[in-house]
Amino acid sequence: MNDVAAAAGVALKTVSRVVNNEPGVNASTAERVHAAIESLGYRRNDGARTLRRGRTASIGLVIEDVADPFYSGLSRAVEDIALAEGCLVFTGSSGEDPARERELVLAFCARRVDGLIIVPAGTDHDYLTPEVEAGIAAVFADRPPGAGPDADTVVCDNAGGARTGTEHLLAHGHRRIAFLADAPSIFTAAERLRGYREALAAAGLPYDEGLVAMGRPDQARVLADLRRLLRLADPPTALFTGNGQITVATLRALAGTAGPVPTRQAPPSAGPVAIVGFDDFEPADLLGITVIEQDPVGMGRAAAELLFRRLSGESGPPQRLELPTRLVVRGSGERRPLP
Amino acid sequence: MNDVAAAAGVALKTVSRVVNNEPGVNASTAERVHAAIESLGYRRNDGARTLRRGRTASIGLVIEDVADPFYSGLSRAVEDIALAEGCLVFTGSSGEDPARERELVLAFCARRVDGLIIVPAGTDHDYLTPEVEAGIAAVFADRPPGAGPDADTVVCDNAGGARTGTEHLLAHGHRRIAFLADAPSIFTAAERLRGYREALAAAGLPYDEGLVAMGRPDQARVLADLRRLLRLADPPTALFTGNGQITVATLRALAGTAGPVPTRQAPPSAGPVAIVGFDDFEPADLLGITVIEQDPVGMGRAAAELLFRRLSGESGPPQRLELPTRLVVRGSGERRPLP
DNA sequence: TTGAAAGCGATACCAA
């Protein structure tokens, strides 16, 4: 910028005025400055600008894994809103590791992002308190924060969705419904379990722990649990799967590795098992899988809107938004148990 | 940092030394400084640091759409390597819009990112030349840059993969193979078309433009094109679909909106149509779809490694990496035409 | 309408 000023024969400040379209610059002076900018290939250094102005016009987004379609949808929504607000987005995946979440968040804070959108991996967010006190706005998405500052939060109606899905299976005559999900330490999984239990209780059915399998969402774990479930003396006739990954892993387990159409194949011991999954996933319609759909894009948008509202000065107590879910009927959840 | 220095009763520079773990500080002095840092809740401002040091320890990643599983896999790989290198990542989706690509890239450059990984949406990258000359390293992924600076590039063997896929269908007796893909203005689509044509030519078959349908990857376009193809007097007995999105859209079109198992359903006029798709997609195994698999994670990793090699000073002419593809046989590509 | 000087929060170089 100094060079530009020298080349144009004006003061530094005048160049600054031109670059920022500030009023009060003679047209001919501005012209000279523009010419100098052009010939020197000058670009403003936003880092320096930021340092002086206090706001970095950037936000940090920490999710579990960008490569998961749920979070990538959320991510895209956040990105779009941020861009519209003239903000850039640092993105980081925690991989469900609290230490990495913390590391990312603190790195973003060191860059003095204006705000954060966090899908918490851990349950302890005390490390955020000083940052929030220092003026960094934070919004939690998908899961509420654990211990730590009270902040705006957007979640979906996990319990309600699971209740609806379970009720749907009950309405189709099932009495032995297995529940496969993430580890109960994860908020969404715990909430969905609650919804499942509520539905059973409302129907006057006992809660059988032997029908519940929670843990890591990988193929091996799901396969092992499914084997156990289907070999029970009184096996389930229906499955409620607690998220998209687990639904796919379940279908894969039922099908054999690269088998043909899984939901058509009856596991030998159990008759054609009915399935309802939490989360819609890309070709669930092709597979005919009945799901409880939530809206990752809507969640990202809601979180970003909350954040930017705070950034533009809105105060008031932290808000908690709960987005609705929707049952999408496609066939797999409407199969009745064998008589 | 000034406050910390005052509180600890030392000079600014000493605090800087402690914060950066520089050698040559008395243990007891360091102790005092740490105490002051703790009690003031001080965090280094990386923006200021960056301004002084010249390197921002951040890179920019511009892809077509984070929400597309192909790019989100790539994105995650880039993120992981960047984090390991102590670098943060600005992510932006261009949505296949050259203007938005440019806007994002220039915004990243204004923040003085150390490097860029770009999946080009446009074909004109002249706007990058001054930035590259100013010292910002750039690597192109998935598609080579158009006009503009010559830079490192990572692509996959698009033509080879399409050739293999087409040959596979030819080997199973098909002579009328349709080609559905992205618009030919997109590098990958043009290359895949080339591979398809090469395979036909090698088999001594004519190239029939009526069997080629290229354009936007949305459901409506694919449905319309598919209708046209299957109503031809001499309809195709096999389809080669040019990317994951189009494969899914095709399956959906063949199935009817939420129909059951699409690949089992014969379109009325054409017999059971065979399908090979470019790109693996999450439950392609469940659907039994034969695909040409490429490796988005490998591509992201390769691009990031190239970039960081440049950032650590490696010079030499721009490299061009071409990653291999692999045929994955699952059933849909091995159906023979009706006699 | 234009400019000079101070300062944002750190690091680098040289001196003590």
Add this chain to the structure above:
DNA sequence: TTGGTATCGCTTTCAA
């Protein structure tokens, strides 16, 4: 081992 001072590139404040 420690400190002073210039400086990174820009904005802000105040004066001309």
